[in-house]
Amino acid sequence: MLEKRMKIVIAPDSFKDSLSATEVADVIEAGLQEVFPEAELIKCPMADGGEGTLDTILAVVKGERCSSLVTGPLGDIVEASWAWLPGxxxxxxxxxxxxxxxxxxVAQRNACLSTSRGTGELILEALDIGARRIVLTLGGSATNDAGSGMLEALGARFLDSEQWPLPPGGQVLAALNRIDLSSLDPRLPEVRFEVMVDVDNPLCGPNGASYTFAQQNGATRAEVARLDRALGHFAACCQALFENDHRDYPGSGAAGGMGFATRTFLKAEFRPGIEIVAELAELARRIQDADLVITGEGRCDVQTLRGKTTLGVTHVARQHQVPVIVLAGTLGEGYADLYSHGVTAAFSLVSGPMTLTDACQQTPELLRALARDIGRVLRLSTDVRTKTLTSSAL
Known part of the structure; x- marks a missing residue:
């Protein structure tokens, strides 16, 4: 009887500033094939909700890439891609x-004026073709308007004391007097909203959306304080309307407060991004009869344990008692804690002194060489096992 070929599932995240998740999987596959061509290699690139998640999902799921012209962060028209899974x-x-x-x-970034309206317009596009489930990823936002722009696109109206609509942006929410939901799209209650979020910041306060993220979006220190007060006032108005308060819900501060809006107005369920991507990609089915899983990301450290891709993939593999090897650009403090979660071994691409710029530029070569070395070890273990079985038969 011929021995079953070794099956290896390759399920990495992207290496930021170097390779996309799909490119990482391709490079690892190429390195393994150099010395272990008889292995069955299954590529399943992963993501946890950050930039590039859309591309990663479409790489492993049968879906359609759609494109829409929507309102950009500063009011101009931009072309935005999104995915439709008709099944x-x-x-x-x-x-x-x-x-x-x-x-x-960079010179035009303004957290006080930027709007999330375009995201709401994409939701409308999805509703128009019959979406029953909408998954939102909240990484990389330029906005700090607590999702008010998104809600305006869906029909909500935010009015000042004279009942005039507020202009776009987060800072003007300080002048909010009344929220009018009479024209909110009636299809929204029939849709299940899921939010991919990898931060647990509240909406307001020193760890909230404004103090944590607004400066990188162009706000000065004085503007950060004003934005925080404005978002607090918005939350108070929402509390009076809904008789509940989600401002302290973990993740409400994500994407400049978009988490708060989706939780309060859309009743969204917050889930770890890797959990949703793994579900869509049917990662568990691919892993269940595998001999090994190879995963990884640009940096593995204590932050990885807060729900990043490497940890999520490892949890799925552990459920099926499949060993896991992690390949990372760098291994930082706390990475060894992954071993208690089911990781068998972890390796860094950089074996000697090297600048970050050089490491990013050489990632394809370094990653392929590391995958090749791992393939040599796997090939050796397979050869040894085959010889042992042959000797036993004799």
């Missing part, structure tokens, strides 16, 4: 595509 009537919307920081030149 499950699911839309995947990456907020960064419509309202992302990468859409705004």
């Amino acid at each position: 499950s009537h699911t839309a995947i919307i990456e907020m960064a595509e419509a309202s992302g920081l990468q859409l705004v030149p």
